[in-house]
Amino acid sequence: MKPLPLHIPVIQNWSCHSCTDCCRNQLLIRITPAEKERIENQNWSPTNGVDPDSMIVAEQDYFRLNHRADGTCVFLNEQGRCRIHEKFGEDAKPLACRLYPLTLTPVGGTLVVGLRFSCPSAAANRGTPLTSRETDLKKLAAEVVPPGFKQEPPPPIADAPDGDWAHFRRFIKWLDASMSPASDHTALKLIRTLHWLDAIERDKLDRVDGNTAEEILEGMVRSAARRFPSLPVPLEPPSRTGRILFRMMVGEHARAITVHDMNRPGRYRWRMLRVLWRFARAAGSTPEMRPELKPVPFSAVEQVSSRLSPSLDAALTRYFRMKIQSVGFCGRAFHNAPLIEGFRSLALLYPIILWLARWHAASHERQALVEEDLVRAITIADYHHGFSRWSRRRVRLLAQRNDIARLCAG
Numbered sequence: 001m002k003p004l005p006l007h008i009p010v011i012q013n014w015s016c017h018s019c020t021d022c023c024r025n026q027l028l029i030r031i032t033p034a035e036k037e038r039i040e041n042q043n044w045s046p047t048n049g050v051d052p053d054s055m056i057v058a059e060q061d062y063f064r065l066n067h068r069a070d071g072t073c074v075f076l077n078e079q080g081r082c083r084i085h086e087k088f089g090e091d092a093k094p095l096a097c098r099l100y101p102l103t104l105t106p107v108g109g110t111l112v113v114g115l116r117f118s119c120p121s122a123a124a125n126r127g128t129p130l131t132s133r134e135t136d137l138k139k140l141a142a143e144v145v146p147p148g149f150k151q152e153p154p155p156p157i158a159d160a161p162d163g164d165w166a167h168f169r170r171f172i173k174w175l176d177a178s179m180s181p182a183s184d185h186t187a188l189k190l191i192r193t194l195h196w197l198d199a200i201e202r203d204k205l206d207r208v209d210g211n212t213a214e215e216i217l218e219g220m221v222r223s224a225a226r227r228f229p230s231l232p233v234p235l236e237p238p239s240r241t242g243r244i245l246f247r248m249m250v251g252e253h254a255r256a257i258t259v260h261d262m263n264r265p266g267r268y269r270w271r272m273l274r275v276l277w278r279f280a281r282a283a284g285s286t287p288e289m290r291p292e293l294k295p296v297p298f299s300a301v302e303q304v305s306s307r308l309s310p311s312l313d314a315a316l317t318r319y320f321r322m323k324i325q326s327v328g329f330c331g332r333a334f335h336n337a338p339l340i341e342g343f344r345s346l347a348l349l350y351p352i353i354l355w356l357a358r359w360h361a362a363s364h365e366r367q368a369l370v371e372e373d374l375v376r377a378i379t380i381a382d383y384h385h386g387f388s389r390w391s392r393r394r395v396r397l398l399a400q401r402n403d404i405a406r407l408c409a410g
């Protein structure tokens with residue numbers, strides 16, 4: 001089978017800076033039976049730092065590398081390096097480790113490259129352009145796409161099934177165009193985009209195909225820009241329900257979930273219910289959830305200015321455009337959600353990231369946001385965006401009230 005051509009976004013840089021966040025932060029590294037066998041044949045023993053009896057865990061339907069009690073990978077050594085890599089070279093590591101934080105998503109005959117922004121270097125745009133990694137990416141792609149791979153149909157745009165990839169790509173193109181004007185604030189671009197997507201869904205325009213669809217989308221993107229020329233936008237404040245649901249979602253995104261939690265779901269659920277109740281009331285102090293987000297009065301978070309400098313705002317726009325260009329917000333990459341629903345979930349990350357960034361700033365006694373606050377907030381929020389399906393019902397409720405756009409408006 002001919003390899004699928006790669007589509008590599010040109011707006012993003014990334015190199016691994018060996019911070020070891022991914023080896024410390026409870027990431028579940030699934031391994032195939034062949035990888036399990038390869039690691040077992042590497043002859044690990046307590047004298048070279050790894051107990052072979054507990055290095056791999058058999059879950060119900062897959063194998064994974066084990067964590068130590070503190071959440072670090074069993075193969076991470078005291079110097080912060082991977083023991084497999086050090087002893088046998090990079091190719092001896094499981095594919096999931098070699099791929100992270102890159103993602104490769106089949107999109108209608110191409111393989112689109114994206115990133116998990118739970119990696120701090122990805123969130124901070126640090127490193128060399130992704131386009132310079134083509135050789136490595138091709139090598140990984142050969143392992144990611146199984147022989148005889150057959151492309152699935154695209155996710156629906158709204159609720160009409162049976163679209164084709166050309167139609168889906170047209171929407172991706174116009175979503176990206178809607179989010180791209182460099183002179184406009186990220187919040188404004190999200191509000192415009194949510195506005196024209198609402199109209200597409202309401203008037204069932206996702207069913208129109210071909211050149212007519214192209215003209216309709218272009219017209220809608222332009223008309224949303226005319227309707228919302230600048231901030232502040234003429235929108236009501238979020239509803240009371242919207243504010244409560246939003247705060248609960250901040251609590252969900254702030255959580256750090258461990259393997260220990262997953263193995264004791266009842267206990268974990270109770271702890272999360274207490275957290276969500278605290279966020280719903282927003283009284284007193286924020287709960288203790290992870291070291292970098294300290295318990296501070298809710299009022300202290302609200303006192304941190306949500307103003308973003310042009311460079312911080314550009315970083316957020318890049319984040320959203322990368323999610324769009326890499327199709328990392330719907331379909332296969334996001335719980336098989338249709339494009340419009342997936343975009344609404346993505347847009348909701350804007351106020352969530354801002355709130356987490358302000359919490360991070362308040363935790364470090366700052367009144368204004370700096371890059372570190374935003375980068376940390378993106379890494380925390382994106383981790384849950386990629387892995388959690390908890391929020392979908394709440395996103396629908398918020399969309400019905402137009403609260404997503406209102407929350408983006410601040």
Ligand code: SF4
Binds near residue numbers: 101
């Ligand atoms: S989190 Fe990112 S930068 Fe840090 S070690 Fe992992 S891949 Fe490298």
